[in-house]
Amino acid sequence: MLIASLSLPEQVVLTLAALILLSSFLLLAQVRLDSLINTFALQGLLIFFATVLMAFIAGKYHLLISAALTLFLKVFFIPGQLRLLIIRLNIRREVEVIGNPSLIMLFAAALVLFSYYVALPIRELSLLSTRNTIAISLAVVLIGMLIVISRRKAVAQVVGFMSMENGLFFAAVVSTYGMPMVVELGIAFDVLVAVILFGVFFFHIRAEIGSLDTDRLNHLTEVEK
Amino acid sequence: MTGFLWAIAQTFCVVLAAPLMAGWVKWLKCRLQNRKGPPPWQPYRDLLRLSRKHVVLADTASPIFRMAPYIVFSVTILAVSTVPVITVQLPVAALADVIALVGFLALGRFFLSLAGMDVGTAFGGMGSSREVTIASLAEPALLMAFFTLAMNVSSTNLSTVICQLAQRDITLYPSLIFSSMGLILVAIAETGRIPIDNPATHLELTMIHEAIILEYSGRHLALMEWAAMLKLTLFSLLIVNVIVPWGVALTLVPGDLALAALIVTGKLLVWGMILAVSETIQAKMRLFRAPQYLGLAFILSLLGMMSHIILEV
Structure with missing residues (x-):
């Protein structure tokens, strides 16, 4: 569907989708934990705006509840919790990347192309004006x-x-105007619990191996050989 | 025939106005930093003074060293002549497209780097190697941004691009937003502005462009500096006319042309302000972070192209 034939709010949703993809690339490129978390909050904010717009375009006002949940969880609560955690664990900067950063970026670009080809047949099934964004999600x-x-x-x-999880939520919003409310509430609750559990796990991992480097969980002995 | 006359007149005007653009940015930057600053027409005086002075040549300089300023200057003028400034109805537009434009710039850069290495001083070689490193990263991003534009309007010809973009209904194109951002990042790197290179300093360890032209003097230096100012004006014109294509005359009626000339001058002055503000609030990057910066430009252009394919067709 040509973008010029869509209405302005729909064009804005498509632009927001492209910006969400950009924020994913930015997440991949961040080298500091605090800016990583800020970028994550930015991605949540973009998804919030896209969801609100979709609610008004389609007239499905139950999407506003999902949008409010997104705003609360993905923009304020989860980033806030993570920020609190990195302050308490005293790790502000370090993000170690495995492999060459530029190669990883190119690999991510290849993933976008791959998902475009995978989503091509799915796109034919949907009747929504925003169906092109399925590949992006x-x-x-x-x-x-x-x-x-x-x-x-x-x-x-x-x-x-x-x-x-952001990507899955966005896919649900743009391809079928969101999931049923029960499912959505369930997922929101799961994510909430997951963050709290992850927080507990961080402390356990650090207490066990003295670092948050998950590679060291692969070692069989505690002593370096 | 009148078309060619207009084209020549247009290129001539841009070549003459280029020092003013550089001086304007410099003056604004000084004002923003609470300094008085040289007046915007200072570059004209500098060029005049340099052209009156004798040329001092190193003993080891080969003919390439003497030829390079003329080649760099004329190639930059050729590049400028392919960019529509006030009108898209020019016969030269059919002769060259964006790929040729990138080629012209590459040719100029090739001779610039040769000239840097020719005399055999350490600084010249260092500057050339840095210039080429940055160019090799900036060029793919620039081409990718141009390809996105070209795919959008199905033409690589700059006149057609600007003409079509100006005539369209206002539509939000994600691909154009991304490729414009990529284009701006590349333009800043290519013209040697902060945060990649600092045009105002001769500090040995950080300079790139200044290191290459360190051995030049007299009229050679004047031509090299003029070419650098032209390059700044060229990229500014590209940015203002491609991102904000409205106001470029679509016909050859003198009234429209005069209006278009006024509008393009206004757009350039505003772009100069944006450039001066961004240079004031930023610091120069370490050289080894330049690949990251240009990687971002490349990713932006690539995302522009992908969002064109995925979202817009």
Whole structure:
């Protein structure tokens, strides 16, 4: 569908989708934990705006509840909790990346192309004007996964995981005007619990191995050989 | 035939106005930093003074060293002549497209780096190596931004691009937003502005462009500096006319042309202000962070192209 034939709010949703993809790339490029968390909050904010716009475009006002949940959880609560955690664990800066950063960026670009081709047949099934963004939300999920596997520190991995959840939520909003309310509330609650559990886990991991570097969980002995 | 006359007149005006653009940015920057600053027409005096002075050549200088200023200057003028300034109805537009424009810039840079290495001083070689490193990263990003534009209007010709963009209904194109951001980042790197290079300093360890032209003097230096100012004006024109294409005359009616000339001058002055403010609030980056900066430019241009394919068609 040509973008010029869409209405202005729909064009804004598409632009927001592109910005969400950019924020995923920025998450991948961040080298400091606090800016990583800020970028994550920015991604949540973009998804909030997109959801509110979708609610008004489609006239499905139950989406506003999901939007409010997103605003509360992804923009304020989870980033706030993570910030609190990195202050209490005293790790402000360090994000160790496995592999060459430029190669990872190129790999992420390849993932976007891959999700475009995967989403092509799905796009034909949807009748929504924003169906083109399905590929983008899939790419956000895959890039979230890439963040999880390319980072050593547990906090960065949690941010990647949450960004995957962002992608799934965005996919639901743009392809079917959101999931049923029960499912959405359930997911929101799950995410909430996950963050609290992750917080507890961080302390346990650090108490056990003296660091948040998850690579060291692979070692069989406690003594370095 | 009148078209060619207009094209020549337009290029001539841009070449003459280029020092004013550089002086304007410099003057604004000084005012923003609470300094009095040289008047905006100071670059004209500098060029005049340099052109009156004798040329001092190093013993080891080869003919390339003497040829380079003329080649760099004329190639930059050729590049300028392909950019629509006040009108899109120019016959030269059919001769060169954006890829040729990037080629002209690359040719100029090639001779600039050769000239830097020619005399054999340490600074010249260092500057050339840095210039080429940055160029090799900036060029793919620049081309990618241009390709996104080209895919949007199905033409690599700058006149067609600007003409089509100006005539369209107002539509929010994600791809154009991203490629414009990429284009701006590349333009700042290519013209040697902060945060990549500082045009105002001769500090040995950080300079790039200044290191290359360190051995030049007299009229050679004047031409090299004029070419650098032209390059700044060229990229400014590209940015203002591609991102804000409204106001460029679509016909050759004198009234429209005069209005377009006024509008493009206003746009350039505003862009100069933006440039001066961004240079005042930023510090120069370490050289080894330049690849990250240009990587961001490349990713932005790439995202522009992908969002064109995914979202817009």
